[in-house]
Amino acid sequence: MLDKSQFESIHASLDRWVQLDLIPSAASVVFGGSTVIDEYFTGYQNRETEKLICGDSIYRLFSNTKLITSVAAMILLEEGAFKLDDEAARYIPKLANLRVLQEDATSVHDTEPLESQITVRQLLSHTAGFSYGIFMDTPIDPLYRSKRILHPGNDLEELVDALTAIPMLYQPGRKFHYSIATDVLGRLIEIWSGQTFGEFLASRIFSPLGMTSTSFYLSEQQREQLCVLYDGADPENPYQPGLSVASEISGDYFRPRALESGGGGLLGTISDYRKFWQMLIADGSYNGVRLLQSETLALMRTNQLPAGNVVEFRQWEMPNTVFGLGFALKQKPAAREPTEAIGEYYWGGIAGTHSWIAPRANIGVLLFTQRLPGYWLPFFHEHKRAIYGMIRTRAC
Numbered sequence: 001m002l003d004k005s006q007f008e009s010i011h012a013s014l015d016r017w018v019q020l021d022l023i024p025s026a027a028s029v030v031f032g033g034s035t036v037i038d039e040y041f042t043g044y045q046n047r048e049t050e051k052l053i054c055g056d057s058i059y060r061l062f063s064n065t066k067l068i069t070s071v072a073a074m075i076l077l078e079e080g081a082f083k084l085d086d087e088a089a090r091y092i093p094k095l096a097n098l099r100v101l102q103e104d105a106t107s108v109h110d111t112e113p114l115e116s117q118i119t120v121r122q123l124l125s126h127t128a129g130f131s132y133g134i135f136m137d138t139p140i141d142p143l144y145r146s147k148r149i150l151h152p153g154n155d156l157e158e159l160v161d162a163l164t165a166i167p168m169l170y171q172p173g174r175k176f177h178y179s180i181a182t183d184v185l186g187r188l189i190e191i192w193s194g195q196t197f198g199e200f201l202a203s204r205i206f207s208p209l210g211m212t213s214t215s216f217y218l219s220e221q222q223r224e225q226l227c228v229l230y231d232g233a234d235p236e237n238p239y240q241p242g243l244s245v246a247s248e249i250s251g252d253y254f255r256p257r258a259l260e261s262g263g264g265g266l267l268g269t270i271s272d273y274r275k276f277w278q279m280l281i282a283d284g285s286y287n288g289v290r291l292l293q294s295e296t297l298a299l300m301r302t303n304q305l306p307a308g309n310v311v312e313f314r315q316w317e318m319p320n321t322v323f324g325l326g327f328a329l330k331q332k333p334a335a336r337e338p339t340e341a342i343g344e345y346y347w348g349g350i351a352g353t354h355s356w357i358a359p360r361a362n363i364g365v366l367l368f369t370q371r372l373p374g375y376w377l378p379f380f381h382e383h384k385r386a387i388y389g390m391i392r393t394r395a396c
Contacts, residue, residue, distance in 0.1 A: 007038045010386045017379045018043035021241040023352065023369045024230050025053035026379070027270045030387065031364040034282040036274070043369075046228045047243065055271040058213060058225040059368055060250070062264040062349030063375075066182045068205060068276065069262035070124055070326025072189055074296050075204055081192040084124075084325075087117040088184065091191045092160060095184075100129065100168045101140060108140055111167045118172045120188065123181040124325040125304035129168040130179035134350075137314045138169055149180065152251035155258040156187035156197060175309050176323055186262025197260040208289045209275045214268030216260045218253050226253065226267070227370040229351060238377050246372050264349070270368050273355070281357055281364045300325040301345050301359075316376040334381075337388045354380045361391050 007030070014026040025043030029036060044050060045057045076082065082091070089096035095118055099111035122128040133144020143166045144150070149159060163184070169177055186197045193200045198216050206214050218226060233242030251257065253267060275286055284292035303322040305311075311321040311328055320332035327345040334341065339360070346356030352374025357364040367383050 004038060006390050007040070010038075010383065011040045011042070013382055013386065014040065014379070015042050021243055022232070022238065023371050023374075023377070023379060024228070024243055025057075025369050027053055027055075027057070027366070027368040028383065029270060029274050029277075029366040031278065031281055033362050034278045034286075034364075045225075047230070048228070048245070051224075053227070056213070056225055056269055057227050058218065058222060058267050058269055059227055059353055059370060060229065060349070060351050061214075061266045061268055061273070061353055062351050063347060064273065064349045064353045064355060065262060065264050065266040067326055067347055067355070068201065068266065069182050069186055069189070070300065071276075071280075071292065072201060072205060072262075073120070073124065073185055074292055074300060074325065076189065076192045078293060078296055082120055082188070084121040085119050087119055088123060088128075088188065089117050091188055092184075094161065094164045098164060098168055100171050105139065108143060108167060114168075115171045116173065120185070121304060121325070122172050123185045123188075125323050126176050126178050126181055127173055127305060127309075127323075128179065128181045128184075129170040129172045129174065129177070130163070130181050130184070131169045131177060132179050135315065140167055140169055143167075144180070150183075150259065150261065152257045152259045156183065156190060156260060156262075159183055159259065160187050173306065176305050176311055178311075178313065180263060182263040183261055186260065189262070197262060205276070205291065206272075208291065209272075209279060209286055211268065211272040211275055214266060214272045216265050216267070217256055218267060220254060223254060225269075230371045232371055232373070235373055243371065249372075270366055273353075273366060273368075277355060277357070277364055277366055300327060301329060301343070303329055303331075315373075334385075336385050338391055340391055341388060348375050348380075350375050352377060352380075356384070358388075361388075363387065363391070 017023050024047050028040045030038040041053045043053050045053045102110045102112050118128045131138045131140050133141045147162050149162050190197050229246040230243040231246040234240040279286035283294035284297050301324050304324055305322050311318045311323055322329050330344040343360055344358045348354040352369035352371045354367040
C-alpha cells in the first residue's frame with residue numbers, strides 16, 4: 001500500500017500549479033485498491049469570489065461522461081438487449097444508408113456507399129467512422145457545426161437524424177477516430193431500455209451507487225456548487241500563466257435540456273465520480289451493489305482496434321495507446337513509469353477531469369480541474385509520474 005506521508009510533495013506540486021496561475025484548482029483522489037488513501041483539494045471553485053474547491057463542487061465532466069455511457073451499454077449487453085456485433089441499423093434503420101467520404105475527396109460531396117454496416121462494438125471503440133465537429137480538423141467537421149448536431153435543443157433521436165445527413169469520415173471498422181459515436185450509443189440505450197437516457201443512468205447507475213449530485217442539468221439550489229470554467233492564457237502553451245472566465249460551450253445548465261449527451265453532457269462532483277471509479281476498480285461492484293460482471297469489465301479493457309491501429313489525435317500525442325470498449329489502454333509505460341503502468345486504462349474530459357486505473361499496481365486516480373483546454377495538461381502527467389514514482393520507490 002502507498003504511504004500517505006509520501007503524498008506531501010504531490011500536494012505541493014498541485015499547489016504550485018494553482019499558484020502559478022496555470023489551473024484554477026485541483027482535486028485529487030488516489031485509491032489503493034478500491035480504498036481512498038489520499039484526497040486533496042487546492043485552489044478555487046470561483047477565483048473571483050475566492051470560493052475554495054471542495055468535495056461538493058460540481059464539474060462539467062464532458063468526456064468523462066463517455067465512461068458512464070459505456071458502462072450503461074454493457075449493463076444492457078449482460079441483460080441480452082443486444083450483441084456487440086449487432087448492426088446499429090437493426091435498431092436505428094436510418095443508419096443503414098449513410099455515405100462515406102472518399103479517400104481522395106476534394107469536396108464533402110465526394111462520397112461512396114458503406115462497405116459494411118456500423119456495429120455496436122465500433123461505436124464503443126470509436127471505429128465506426130464518424131467524426132465530432134468540435135476539433136475542426138477534418139473536412140466534414142464544419143458540417144457538424146452548421147447542422148448544429150450537438151445543439152442543446154436536440155434530443156438524441158434528433159441528433160442521430162441530423163447526423164445521417166453528414167458523410168462519415170471513414171468506412172466502419174477501418175481505424176480509430178474520436179467521434180460522436182458515444183452519443184449514438186446513448187440513443188441506442190434509449191431504444192434498448194425503453195427509457196430516456198437520463199432515466200436509465202439515474203435508475204441503473206446513479207441511484208444504485210449513491211451518485212446523488214450527477215445529472216444532465218442542475219437545480220437552482222446547486223448554482224453555488226458549480227465550478228467556474230476558465231480559459232488558459234494560450235491554448236497552444238499550457239505553461240503560459242493566466243486564466244480568464246470562459247464562455248459556456250454547452251448552453252444553460254440550470255434548466256432541463258433536450259440533449260442528454262452520452263459523449264459529454266454530465267455534471268457531477270468528484271465525490272460522486274469517486275463511487276463510480278471505486279466500482280470499476282472493484283471489478284464491477286460498490287458497497288454491495290454489482291453493476292457489471294468482472295468478465296464484462298475485462299472485455300472492456302481489451303483492445304478492439306484493427307491490427308496496427310492506435311489512438312491518434314492531431315492535438316496531442318498518446319503513444320503506445322489502443323482502445324477497448326470505452327477506455328483507452330496503455331500498452332507500454334511512458335517515460336519514468338514502471339512496468340505496472342502496462343494495462344492502465346483511462347479517459348478524461350476537455351475541461352481537465354482526468355481518471356485512470358492501473359490494475360497491475362492496484363491503484364486508481366482522479367484528478368479534476370476546470371480549465372480549457374484541459375485534457376492533456378502537463379500537471380496531469382506530473383501527477384501521474386509522481387504516483388508511479390511512489391510505486392517504484394516502494395518496490396525497491
